[in-house]
Amino acid sequence: MSEHEAPTTAVPADEPGQDEALAHESPADETLERADERAAEPGDQDRRIADLEDAWRRTAAELDNVRKRGARDVVSAREQERAAVAGRWLPVLDNLERALAHASSDPDPVVEGVRAVLAQAVDVLADLGYPRRDDAGRAFDPAVHEAVGTVSGEGLVPGTVAQVVRPGYGSDDRILRPAAVVVATRES
Known part of the structure; x- marks a missing residue:
């Protein structure tokens, strides 16, 4: 080999997937190519990170919008329900005025x-x-009654409601107001 000829790297014929152009690359070209790939990777990674951050910010903004929309919907539903309940009481007021x-x-x-009425x-x-x-x-x-007094007497079963002073409203699992009651006790 003379001093003006560049050394060439021969690629063994038994390696599959090698084409003619690669067969004549020098090791320096290979090193430059790898360095270019490594140099391109951080830029790609930076772009990928920027894309992910953008997607994350958009998702966070959308979640914030959903929360705000949900809060507005709750307020609106409460106002509508209050108006509906108040509307149900209007005939009662009309009859009291009459x-x-x-x-x-x-x-x-x-x-x-x-x-x-x-x-x-x-x-x-x-x-x-x-x-x-x-x-x-x-x-x-005690979950549905409020004891306001006790009474003992003949014919009263101890531990039962002897008298309702103020009625309660609601079912056993949904009490609007407990009943104020006088409870029967044992005679002493």
């Missing part, structure tokens, strides 16, 4: 009218899921 308008006349029809109000609460409780004679339950 009863008061006739208060100066014969009191018997007025009293009957007020009883009818009371029944209407109880029905409205029952329709809303809070029926009036009939707890007289039931076993005292």
